[in-house]
Amino acid sequence: MKTIVIIDLGYKSYQYEKELFNHNGYDLKLYSVNSTDRFEKARFVNDADGILVRGTVIDADFLVEAIKDAEIYSEILNIKAIENEGLLFSSSGQIGEMEYNLTTDDLIESNLSETSTGAYSLTFLKAILKIAPITEKLEISLKTDNPLKMIFNILEGGELSYFLAPRVEEAEFEDEDDDMDEF
Numbered sequence: 034m035k036t037i038v039i040i041d042l043g044y045k046s047y048q049y050e051k052e053l054f055n056h057n058g059y060d061l062k063l064y065s066v067n068s069t070d071r072f073e074k075a076r077f078v079n080d081a082d083g084i085l086v087r088g089t090v091i092d093a094d095f096l097v098e099a100i101k102d103a104e105i106y107s108e109i110l111n112i113k114a115i116e117n118e119g120l121l122f123s124s125s126g127q128i129g130e131m132e133y134n135l136t137t138d139d140l141i142e143s144n145l146s147e148t149s150t151g152a153y154s155l156t157f158l159k160a161i162l163k164i165a166p167i168t169e170k171l172e173i174s175l176k177t178d179n180p181l182k183m184i185f186n187i188l189e190g191g192e193l194s195y196f197l198a199p200r201v202e203e204a205e206f207e208d209e210d211d212d213m214d215e216f
Contacts, residue, residue: 035082036060088174088182089114090142091135093165096122096173099133100162104155106131109200113150114175119143124155141170149177152200161195 035058054061064077103110103124113121119140122133137143165171167188174182180196187193 036062036080088172088184089120089140089144090170090172091120091140093162093168093171093185095133095135095139096158096171097162097165100155100158102131102133104159105129108155109152110155110158111150111152112175112181114145114148116145116148118145120145142172147176149175151175151177151179151181153181153197154200157197161197164193 051061059082062077062081064074099122100110103122105124106126106129107124109124111121111123113123115121117137119134119136122135124131137145161183164185164187169186169188172184172186178199180198183195183197185193185195
């Protein structure tokens with residue numbers, strides 16, 4: 034029997050997933066050790082045939098509204114997933130700032146097992162979210178210093194996945210004696 038593992042526990046029950054995978058010939062194993070040792074997690078995952086990662090499910094219209102508000106102030110949308118609390122969308126610029134907060138009650142499904150942050154280009158988010166009018170629900174997975182994963186469940190069936198790299202700011206150097214001055 035093939036094995037699927039879950040390492041980001043955040044739901045009260047995985048009975049649906051267990052039944053689904055068992056019906057299709059897979060054994061579902063949960064990583065239930067309360068440890069931050071990544072090597073221990075790697076050993077657990079090493080022999081698995083796959084890893085199941087679940088994200089947080091929201092109505093795509095929430096993200097569309099956050100983007101509309103954010104573009105008034107900046108070119109960047111900051112997203113913060115706060116463990117057991119919800120999602121915070123924010124943007125700030127010279128003329129002001131905005132915050133758009135979704136509590137766990139506002140989310141369709143919540144798997145906020147850790148606090149994560151990311152800054153993303155509004156230009157790319159707006160282009161991706163043109164699909165929102167035909168989207169039933171949107172699953173997002175956010176982890177600090179990793180791409181934002183967005184899975185759109187399309188009306189009438191179908192699924193579309195996007196990965197958006199976080200915005201990286203150019204480092205500001207305080208040292209006046211830069212090594213590049215020699216060139």
